[in-house]
Amino acid sequence: MEVLLILGIATGLYYVMSALVKSGTRRPPPPTRPSSPPARQFREIKKPQTSSEKTRVPEGYKDGDHLTRTNGVDHAEPPAFPLSMALEGPAYVIDGDTIVVSKIKIRLAGIDAPELDRPWGQKAKWEMVRICKGHVIRAELTGDTTYDRLVGTCYLPDGTDIGAEIVKAGLALDGGYYSEGKYRHLEPAGIRRKLKPHGNRIRS
Template sequence: MEVLILLGIIAAAYLLIFRGNGSRKKGILDFRDRNNSGYSSLHKSNSNGYTAPNVHPLQKPSPKALRHRTKGIEHDPPPEVPTSKRLRGKAWVIDGDTIVVSNIKVRLAGIDAPELDQPWGKKAKWEMVKICKGQTVDVELTGETSYDRLVGTCYLSDQTDIGAELIKAGLALDGGRFSHGKYRHLEPKGVRKKLKFYGHWR
């Protein structure tokens, strides 16, 4: 009798083990599907198609893992805002509203300039080069960030507002709600019709 009971227990245990393995093979819900780090290999995507990096909760993510996407383009995370909220140095121009000062990308506050691949975009860039060439630029940071850039108002050594000069040249517009109309009075007549095919702030 004891032998029969023992055989029954062994058979039941074998059946449970066999059915457990079968459920995993058939794809039945199983939360033990982990990668080598012990962290789930599932990724989450947001509405922009950005896929969250697969990083263990206790592991510091790499700079590459922190890169984020904007309209299909990857951007590095923005640098930390200096405690002084100021930068000073020669400027390297990227486009009509972005320059590099002290190795930090700066998005000019309160102006909206066309991108390089848009009408007037290259002309806006070269006007910015003309304004900044050979000049030392002072940046007063707002504390805000824009993608991989810090945001700030940029001045030449004689306190000329660089953004204002680009608007006067008819190659950028006042930044609307971001500038609270600060530069609107500097826009040349008819410039909004000329630059109507770009811009996101108005």
């Protein structure tokens, strides 16, 4: 019995000493590294377009049509001239000095009517409608262009000059960029005081 007791005590001491030795030689755990900060989120900043980079698409034209610029205004290029240098057909009136014949815009040569948003502009348009209504118009082209329009002198079937008629009506002036005083004698007295201040591009 004494021998077994001594063996039991010796075995217990062995395990205690082994545990103490192992605990003394164990490496301390490595220090924990601070977690890395979350990745920065970058927001794309789009540079706003400058006025020179923006392109205005005129009313009536599709995005993608070839545009050109004249006097700071974007517009479609004028169409090609027909070989005959003349067009015939019913007229669709845009304003007092621009009509459409055979799907081509025609700027009447030698006259200048008020723009639609200016005083007398709407009245000039409807006077042109009255002149052209029910007629086949003949446009004799000069070879000049302005913006997306061809320039021409337009006539009724009986040979009446449409430009002359609207000047006589007091709703357009001789002038613009394509006149040499051709219609000046047809202007009613005092008409330049009424129309000229309202934005017409007139040669005095």
